[in-house]
Amino acid sequence: MNHLDHGTEVNPIKSNTKSIITDHNKDDHNAQEVKAIVRGPIPAAAVPDHMWQAVIANDRAYDGQFFYGVTSTRIFCRPSCKSRPPKKEHVFIFQHAEQALQAEFRPCKRCKPTGVRLPEQEWIDIVKTYIDDHYASPVTLNTLADISHSSPYHLQRTFKRLMGISPNAYVQEVRIQHAKERLRGTKESIADIGAKVGMDNVSYFVTLFKQKTGMTPSAYRENKASNTMNDVCTPD
Ligand SMILES: [Zn+2]
Structure with missing residues (x-):
């Protein structure tokens, strides 16, 4: 939504x-x-x-x-x-x-019609905070452009220049981090965890998770469970 x-x-x-x-x-x-x-x-x-x-x-x-x-x-x-x-x-x-x-x-926070313009970093921080707060919902580039009052094109370029990754890649990072926490800290099903971090499509969730971490969510969970004393070597 x-x-x-x-x-x-x-x-x-x-x-x-x-x-x-x-x-x-x-x-x-x-x-x-x-x-x-x-x-x-x-x-x-x-x-x-x-x-x-x-x-x-x-x-x-x-x-x-x-x-x-x-x-x-x-x-x-x-x-x-x-x-x-x-x-x-x-x-x-x-x-x-x-x-x-x-x-x-x-x-507008971007063009500041009543005063000085917002520095680029602060402007991007608004977008970053929005993603951190809304990763569980659908987050599109258009939504991000709307909340930051920018064009999608300009936002995409500026975000990537300042953050090193695209807004979409950042959304994925945040989702995977939250999924990892849930895999480690809860007994929720893989599908539930996917849905709770904004990925209703479980096969998409599994594919993305594997792509980002090198293992499936189940393997990650098992690995963490058997290595609770020694999880230094597993990707975090
Ligand atoms: Zn404006």
């Missing part, structure tokens, strides 16, 4: 800003109301094309000129943020970061 994806479709904007949007949709030609919109958030239907293009292209030239919030995540970003392209109908444009905060959007 994908806790953070599209869990709740929330109301894009609250209270006072909502009325502005409604007014706008009702009557585009009223100069007074158009003025109000320029000061407030711009709803998806009214996102000017050049701004939308800037969002899709991560155009740095627009940084500082506007910010965009995504209603499905309630996060807001600079135009240059390398987040996955949002759905256009989820996008709100803000002229100032304060407007986004007032509308209860949170600043």
